[in-house]
Amino acid sequence: MKTHYKKFAVMACTLLMLGFGLLYSTRKTLNVSAAATGGITGTIKLDGTPPHQKPIDMSKEPNCAKEHASSPVTTETVIVGPKGGLKWVVVYISEGLDAATASQVPPVKPTWDQKGCQYIPHVMALDVNQHFEVSNSDPHSHNIHPLPKPNGANHEWNRSQPPGTPPFDQVWAGEEIAIPVKCNIHPWMHGYMAVVKGPTAVTDENGSYTISNLPPGNYTVTTWQEQYGSQSQKVTVAAGKPATADFTYKAK
Amino acid sequence: MNCLKPIRFTGAILFTAILGVVFAAAFPATASAQDVPDLGPKPHVVIKPMESHIGNVTGHAAAAKSDYRRYCAGCHGDYGDSNGENAVWLDPKPRDFTIATFKCRSTPTGTLPTDEDIFNTIARGLTNSNMPVWSTFTKQQRADLVAYIKIFSPRWEKEKSGEPIKIPAEPPVTMESISHGKALFTKLECWKCHGPHGEGDGPSAATLTDSKDNPIRPYNFAAGKGDSRFKCGNTNQDVYKIFMTGLDGTPMPSFADVIQPNDAWDLVHFLRTLQVDRHSKENEVLSAAHGVIPPYVDRNPPPAAAPPADNKPPGGAN
Numbered sequence: 001m002k003t004h005y006k007k008f009a010v011m012a013c014t015l016l017m018l019g020f021g022l023l024y025s026t027r028k029t030l031n032v033s034a035a036a037t038g039g040i041t042g043t044i045k046l047d048g049t050p051p052h053q054k055p056i057d058m059s060k061e062p063n064c065a066k067e068h069a070s071s072p073v074t075t076e077t078v079i080v081g082p083k084g085g086l087k088w089v090v091v092y093i094s095e096g097l098d099a100a101t102a103s104q105v106p107p108v109k110p111t112w113d114q115k116g117c118q119y120i121p122h123v124m125a126l127d128v129n130q131h132f133e134v135s136n137s138d139p140h141s142h143n144i145h146p147l148p149k150p151n152g153a154n155h156e157w158n159r160s161q162p163p164g165t166p167p168f169d170q171v172w173a174g175e176e177i178a179i180p181v182k183c184n185i186h187p188w189m190h191g192y193m194a195v196v197k198g199p200t201a202v203t204d205e206n207g208s209y210t211i212s213n214l215p216p217g218n219y220t221v222t223t224w225q226e227q228y229g230s231q232s233q234k235v236t237v238a239a240g241k242p243a244t245a246d247f248t249y250k251a252k
Numbered sequence: 253m254n255c256l257k258p259i260r261f262t263g264a265i266l267f268t269a270i271l272g273v274v275f276a277a278a279f280p281a282t283a284s285a286q287d288v289p290d291l292g293p294k295p296h297v298v299i300k301p302m303e304s305h306i307g308n309v310t311g312h313a314a315a316a317k318s319d320y321r322r323y324c325a326g327c328h329g330d331y332g333d334s335n336g337e338n339a340v341w342l343d344p345k346p347r348d349f350t351i352a353t354f355k356c357r358s359t360p361t362g363t364l365p366t367d368e369d370i371f372n373t374i375a376r377g378l379t380n381s382n383m384p385v386w387s388t389f390t391k392q393q394r395a396d397l398v399a400y401i402k403i404f405s406p407r408w409e410k411e412k413s414g415e416p417i418k419i420p421a422e423p424p425v426t427m428e429s430i431s432h433g434k435a436l437f438t439k440l441e442c443w444k445c446h447g448p449h450g451e452g453d454g455p456s457a458a459t460l461t462d463s464k465d466n467p468i469r470p471y472n473f474a475a476g477k478g479d480s481r482f483k484c485g486n487t488n489q490d491v492y493k494i495f496m497t498g499l500d501g502t503p504m505p506s507f508a509d510v511i512q513p514n515d516a517w518d519l520v521h522f523l524r525t526l527q528v529d530r531h532s533k534e535n536e537v538l539s540a541a542h543g544v545i546p547p548y549v550d551r552n553p554p555p556a557a558a559p560p561a562d563n564k565p566p567g568g569a570n
Contacts, residue, residue: 151405158500158506159509187456
């Protein structure tokens with residue numbers, strides 16, 4: 001009797017341990033896959049008639065005037081796509097990020113190009129300490145002059161970039177939404193760099209965005225548009241599938 | 253006689269009353285005092301224990317309190333925010349010490365100047381502005397004022413001054429150097445703002461604004477007759493510094509990324525010839541050549557598509 005009891009106890013213990021081990025390992029793998037696939041997608045729309053975008057007279061820079069002769073360039077303060085989607089809106093997570101996700105800097109190095117006397121892109125979202133490159137594709141000089149708010153972590157600088165010079169590397173030290181960038185030689189050139197911790201996105205011409213690499217959890221998603229400012233929404237990201245967060249701005 | 257007195261008295265009252273009504277109608281805003289929010293007493297200026305080090309002289313902020321109030325606050329303001337009572341009448345505006353952005357630096361764009369940079373600016377004054385020469389102050393007084401300026405921005409507590417740029421020895425002034433400088437002036441498009449003859453009338457000159465959106469003029473090299481001066485100093489080294497560090501807070505960018513040190517000296521030599529009435533070695537060389545700068549011919553063209561060694565971005569692209 002006694003030996004039988006002992007055998008049973010040992011077997012039960014092993015089975016239990018195996019069972020727990022199995023459970024634990026499946027949980028872990030589930031978590032990992034969720035972290036890789038979780039995210040937020042959405043569309044940002046403009047309700048109403050978008051404000052008139054003024055055509056830009058580039059006659060002072062003949063190269064650029066010639067480049068845009070067939071399709072004149074306008075200001076880019078409110079750009080609306082064919083389906084009412086709002087372009088150049090920055091989307092970021094303002095609350096709910098865990099420390100690990102917030103401190104992760106994307107390994108990509110985006111380019112801030114000066115082409116046809118315009119900034120490509122017009123709005124760029126960056127992580128704190130994420131390196132980016134400033135390049136000049138034009139056959140003439142530009143000066144790149146970002147104007148962060150005084151006394152913050154970021155400081156104003158102003159560099160000349162004549163044609164044919166190699167791109168230079170830059171980085172921002174602190175969060176700031178958003179740093180205006182201008183070129184003093186071509187006063188119509190305006191752009192913004194939004195510097196935020198954690199994953200970000202900028203809407204395309206359909207007003208769509210996708211924020212990926214987000215672990216499941218409760219977040220506050222915040223948008224920023226240069227003319228209309230910010231909006232926020234609470235979103236729950238579940239394991240395995242992207243959550244949706246749409247926004248609508250009222251035209252003014 | 254006796255009955256006239258009361259009449260005169262009421263007449264005076266009537267006149268004052270009418271005057272009062274007329275004034276009240278003419279200046280309705282001044283009549284309603286409740287429109288002005290009560291801000292309470294003016295905030296006290298906290299004099300942080302900031303220091304400056306100029307050679308063997310150490311400046312202390314606390315020691316400059318009365319000098320600052322007497323000589324500086326009228327324009328730069330009690331709080332260093334460039335809102336002194338004279339500021340509205342000035343163009344260009346006084347420096348705003350609360351943002352800690354300075355034009356005249358020996359340090360790269362985006363960094364704080366050295367103590368010596370500010371010390372020299374106080375002594376030199378800023379030509380084409382209302383900032384006078386303060387060379388009458390003792391060294392100690394100026395050093396104390398440099399320290400005092402630092403109390404207005406937290407940047408001075410969080411950051412160190414930038415590393416001053418290295419300036420190699422000046423090569424001799426030759427026509428070849430001037431001619432190369434002229435080629436650079438064209439290639440780097442200095443003329444876009446400063447104009448083809450450096451007279452401050454380039455195609456972009458009219459639209460320039462400083463970082464506070466106030467209109468600003470590019471420097472006119474030809475002005476000032478024989479006494480033309482630069483804002484940030486009058487030696488050739490000072491001119492070198494101006495375009496290699498940029499004048500932060502203004503449209504003048506830094507060219508440190510795009511000009512090699514020796515090329516920079518060539519540009520300095522050419523810029524001196526734009527100061528047409530000024531006596532200089534450069535103008536002597538130019539007049540010996542009957543005022544003609546020959547077109548530049550590159551004797552040692554660099555290998556194609558190879559960017560200068562110190563000009564490569566850290567990322568290693570291109």
